Structure formats: C-alpha cells, structure tokens
Amino acid sequence: MTAHPMFPLGMTLLPGETLSLQVFEPRYRQMVADCTAVDGTNSFGVVLISRGSEVGGGDERVDVGTLAHIETSTERPDGRYHLSCVGTDRFRVRSWLPDDPYPMADITLWPSTDPIAYPADLAPIRERLTGLSSVLSRVRGIVVEDRLIEPLESDGPIDAKVYDTAVRLGLGPADRLKILSAPGTVERIIELCQAIDDLIAVIEFSGLPAD
Template sequence: MPILPMFPLGTALLPGDHLPLRVFEPRYQELVRDCVAAPDGPRFGVVLIARGHEVGGGDQRTDIGTVARILVDNDLGGGRHTLECIAEERIRILDWLPDDPYPRAEVEAWPDTDSAAVDLSELTVHLGRLYGLLDRLTEGRAAPPPDDLPTDPGARLFALARHIPMGEADRYAILSAPGPEERLALLIESISSAIDLAEWRLKND
C-alpha cells in the first residue's frame, strides 16, 4: 500500500478545498523537504485531529482524509515555509506508522461507492432559504455558491459543502460519507441547522 507523509490538522479537508499552511515545526519542515523531492510530486495526506493539538504531537487522528498537493512553496528562510495547497482525492488510513520524524501512514484511495446522479431539488430549496437569511444578516454581502460547479455528483456536493457554515465534525461526516446519496442527506441536515441558527440570530440581534 502507498505510504504518505501525513499532516494532521484541526480541520476536515474536503476534496477541492484550498489549503494555506504555515510550516514552522522542524518535523513538518522535513516533511515539506521530502515532499518537494518526491518523484511522484509534492503530495501529503491531511486528516482531522480528533483530540489534541496541531503542534507538539500526541494527537489522536481520524482515519479518513484527503491528499493535498503543494502548488506554491514560499521559503521564508530558517526552514520555515508558507504553502498553498489544493485538496485532491479522498483516502482511507490503513495503518499509522511511527512518526519518524513526522507522521506517516499506509493509505488507500477511497472513491465514492456510487457515482449515480442524485436529486438536488430539495438541497437547492434549502440553499436558497439559507442564503436569503445570510444576505439579511450580512447586509447583502453573502456570496452564494457559484454556478460553475463540478458535474460529478459526489464532487458537486463537496463543492457545495464549502459554502455552507458548519463545524469540523459536520465537515468530517460529509467527508466520510460513502457516496453522494449519504452526503446529500448530511448536507441537507447541515443546511437546516444553519437556517435555524440564522433565524435565531435575526430574531435576537
């Protein structure tokens, strides 16, 4: 199985997300050097930290993650970097290896179990309602999802999820959904929660 350098973070990275990173820990400075020199390109895995912190190690990590590719590497000197990365395919962790010096894991690609089309009509209605409320809360500054979304059902739902206010646990649930049908149900649930919160804020502000 492929072995990837891993970067546990306090966020659930969805395919298609842009990821800016500031690298200052020595172990992750070495990860960047190894990624840049890797023959198959500057790639590493990202997983959500279930418990613990990004700095210092000793964290507990989730088992579903995403491959991130480094697009821009700004060397700040002294081993420090700022990175601009893009999230690519979803992966499942098969085995965590010893941190030597940075986290590494045996992984496998985990594509959607089903790529059949899903009915987005209910989701569209909920999104319209949510963004109507957000527009009122932000005095017209809320930006709805763009029209040029991916046509693949699973990728389209990941793209829509990036425009829905939600916590990291909800983002991880969406990342972990086996396929588009399950992801759609979770998105509708997250939008409903966001609608309830927006309505409460409008009544109490």
C-alpha cells in the same frame, strides 16, 4: 497506495479546496522537503485532529482524510515553508505508522461507490440554500442567494458541487467530516442538507428577541 506522509490539522480538508500553510515545526519542514524532493510524492494526507493540538504531537486523529497536492512550496530565510495546496483524493487510513520523524500512515484511496448521481439530485440542496438566503436576508440583512447557488450551476461532477458548496458555506470541521465520510454522493447530499438545516436553525435562533 501504502505509506504516505500525513499532516494532522484542526480542520477537514475537502476535495477541490485550496489550502495555504505556514510550516514551521522541524518535523513538518522535513516532511515538506521529502515530499518535494525529486523522488517525493508532492502530496501529503490531511486528517482532522479529534483531540489534542497541531503542535508538538500526541494528538488523536480521525481515519478519513484528503490528499493535499502541493502546487507551490516556498522556503523562507528562517527555514519555514509557505505551501499552496489543493485537496484531491479522499482516502481511508488503514493503519498509523510511527511518527519518525513526522506522521505516516498506510492509506488507501476511497472513491465514491454508489450509483451515478444526476443534477436533479441536487434539488434538496438548492431548496435549502434558497431558505438559507431568505433567513440571512430577513435576520441579518445579508443578500447572498446568487453566491450560494453558484456551485450548483457549474460544470463538473456532482461530488465536486457538494464539496464546493460546503466550503463556501464555511461549515465547521465536524460537519465537513460527516460530508467527507459519507460513503457515496447520495449520502453526501443528505449530510450537506442536514448541515444547512442546522445552520438555518442557528441563524433563526440568533434573530429571536431576548426575553
């Protein structure tokens, strides 16, 4: 791939994750029109804004992101668009192009290149999710174990299970970026485990009695 439309956001989109957007800025309305044209890409890249705002430009952006495939695009009477998208391929930004009129970047797809991962490699995640479920039940009275483990029981690639678990946990953009930026599946599992450990620590700390 080379030049591709880009939509910097205050979130990290993960492969397989759904994304709904209300597009109101003129530059991004033009982007949607171009993407959904007969000769358009029907997708755009989503990268996390590391500094700045989603509106107005002048933001700083990370160089790893996910392509968002436009599944439905509805134009409102006032010119805004409502988009329903799903994350597909991970990519790297090789260089940013001028924002004329909307952000563009020269990108290359970035598939995992590590050795094949197996279901047994998910055991550390399962162990931590069981611990998280126990802490949630003890500290907050919330029973969620089945819902947390569900992605690991599904069919499909190991990477998809890791991404789906991160989405269901509602991890923040920084943790999601670490998971997305991991070179391969094994490293991705390690990053997810660390994020779950941090989440457990936060919940346990919130349950400590005040001095």
